[in-house]
Amino acid sequence: MKFDAQWIAFITILRKEVRRFTRIWVQTLLPPAITMALYFVIFGTLIGSRIGTMGGFSYMEFVVPGLIMMSVLTNSYSNVVSSFYGAKFQGSVDEVLVSPTPNYIILLGYVLGGVTRGLIVGTIVTLLSLFFTDLQVHNVAITVAIVVLTAMVFALAGFINAVYANSFDDISIVPTFILTPLTYLGGVFYSISLLPEFWQGVSQLNPVLYMVNVFRYGMLGVSDVDVGFAFAGVIVCIVALFSYSLYLLESGKRLRN
């Protein structure tokens, strides 16, 4: 398949993915906006005002970057896992599998679809946060780069989950039992410097901690982790997950007999 044909195939998948989540915006774009608005009201305004400062910032300023990142990564993940598993469940995934579209284009199309939803939700949550606090951006490049890369990591993870899933229950197990605990314990709501030394060490095994902290560094200029190390880790994650996803497509595991 020539490059221009591959490009058309890629745009087709991406357009299909965007059309899917915008068609069902009440299920995909509205809920995170409502949830995050509630977080802002409860954790930022009501409880946050009693907490005082964290890392030298008001609690609302501190928590906003974490909540934006939380919405980005959960939506990137859930978009790909539900879309690709839905295609598998209905059999419509065969449409693309029998076509000449190369596997890496299929993967890129679905992943960029997830990233797009993550970024749109992130933008909505960011705009909502402006009703509660004045946002500042310490470093635009770092802020944008980490949010895009994080969305890619979770979109890829969602793809792998979808390939292995045998039922709709299987696509909710990982978000419920792995993603949510990692996110809540990943420095969204607190600085790990508040934790005892042992738990600080344990927290450093959590990849979400690095993503949230780099994003917070991009916005506020403070971080619990080394920014360069975090970027390197995220890129390694993307390479590893992309390679494994491609392997799943090439081998046909759970997709082809």
Added chain:
Amino acid sequence: MAHALLINNLHKVYGNGFEALKGISLQVEAGDFFALLGPNGAGKSTAIGVICSLVKKTSGQVKIFGIDIDKDFSAAKCELGIVPQEFNFNQFEKVRDILLVQAGYYGLPRSLAEERADKYLKQLGLWDKRDTPARMLSGGMKRRLMIARALVHEPRLLILDEPTAGVDIELRRSMWSFLRDINAAGTTIILTTHYLEEAESLCRNIAIIDSGKIVKNTSVDSLLKTLNLETFVLDLREPLEVSPTIENFSLRLIDSQHLEVDVTKGQLLSDVFSRLLQEGVEVLSMRNKTNRLEELFVSLTGSGAGENDEI
């Protein structure tokens, strides 16, 4: 000219050890209308799955218009359109969008994709439903949608896996007419079906697969010529109480109005009529007791199917 499809010694053993294909070989000429018949579980769908990449073969060679799928599957897939047995489109997508997405997977530019989608939606009577979500279509419309989807990139080889299953007679006839037209226009068609009348009516050549082996591969005409015996049911003008007797023919009275007669190869049906007339028995109409191909199919795929027939 290369064969539209060439299968050479194709084997498929599934993970559980089940050997679905036991070294089948098949050639389909370009422009042919070819039937692949076989009972459930014979290996038809596995063979189609291998051809379209949904099933990984264990060994053997498959070429589509001379392109080896092991060497350039992407190019081979461009020549191939598949209409699967089960509805496998996104039920929530609109009909036209399904075709546009499929065209995109084959790298067709948007303007060409729209032109092709509109063309096939009109040809298959789906134009009025173009903006309807696929789940709202009737069963027959869904079948036609799958044909339109398989044709949107205009493949030279179209494989249809039981395309008229569950379709009413009127629609089945209109689909036959459509398939004849696209075959006449140059598209090679391979059809699997359980309606043997369909294969007899549409196809020039036929392969019968049973237990993972090809047990017959010949033209429909040649196959029918091998029939040794046909049974006809005669509708009588006047009721009879006892079956008449005609030398060299076996006759049975089903009821007072219907007589059954066996005609073996070489015997003349006109002899039956003239001798019945001599006995004072007039025949109003006549029909085949069973579909001729069906009888052959049962004999070839039954326990008596011989290994020696394999090609």
